[in-house]
Amino acid sequence: MKQIAALTVGIALLAGCGNERAPTAVASRAPAAGAQSQAAADRGLDASVLRDLAALRRATAPFQDFSRASDAGWSAKITSCMFSSAGTMGFHYGNTNLINGSVSVTNPQLLLYEPEKNGRLRLVAVEYIIPYTFHSRDAAPPVLFGQKFQQNDMFQLWGLHAWVWKNNPNGIFAPWNPSATCENTTDIMPVEP
Numbered sequence: 001m002k003q004i005a006a007l008t009v010g011i012a013l014l015a016g017c018g019n020e021r022a023p024t025a026v027a028s029r030a031p032a033a034g035a036q037s038q039a040a041a042d043r044g045l046d047a048s049v050l051r052d053l054a055a056l057r058r059a060t061a062p063f064q065d066f067s068r069a070s071d072a073g074w075s076a077k078i079t080s081c082m083f084s085s086a087g088t089m090g091f092h093y094g095n096t097n098l099i100n101g102s103v104s105v106t107n108p109q110l111l112l113y114e115p116e117k118n119g120r121l122r123l124v125a126v127e128y129i130i131p132y133t134f135h136s137r138d139a140a141p142p143v144l145f146g147q148k149f150q151q152n153d154m155f156q157l158w159g160l161h162a163w164v165w166k167n168n169p170n171g172i173f174a175p176w177n178p179s180a181t182c183e184n185t186t187d188i189m190p191v192e193p
Helices: 002-015 035-042 047-064 066-071
Strands: 076-084 087-094 110-115 121-131 150-152 157-162 188-190
Touching (some): 066 087, 087 121
Antiparallel strands (some): 087 110
């Protein structure tokens, strides 16, 4: 049964189904918010990776306002608010035009949002994905930011997260964030990693 559900979700992901919009848009935030925690998260990273992360933050800063992200193409609701014993990912909203087997630092396929108490969504991370149909599960992992993508058999894809808008104690490229939460929504998707 889990395999059928995963296949259904994976097909919905690739087809761009579920183009639901979030109930409310998030107010624009100053890009400097959380700068100290981001600086700590970035410590120890190669200079070229730091430049790429800065470019990613500049490119996604406008999408702290969910309506701007939706208008720019990240309008396909891919998942409910995902959480597990390892942490939370939040809601995934995708730009299905970008799910084409390639990746670009400034154009992640998915934007991850954390629900807030006021009903708004807060941009916390991005995810780059390459479905197995474009890059075989048996092939060497794709690499971005000097990081290997991880296999996600549930969704039949390779994925790489970048927590550029919320500090992740597990690391900026870890998939699950224990400091993120789905507590402020009933639209949840529990998953075990």
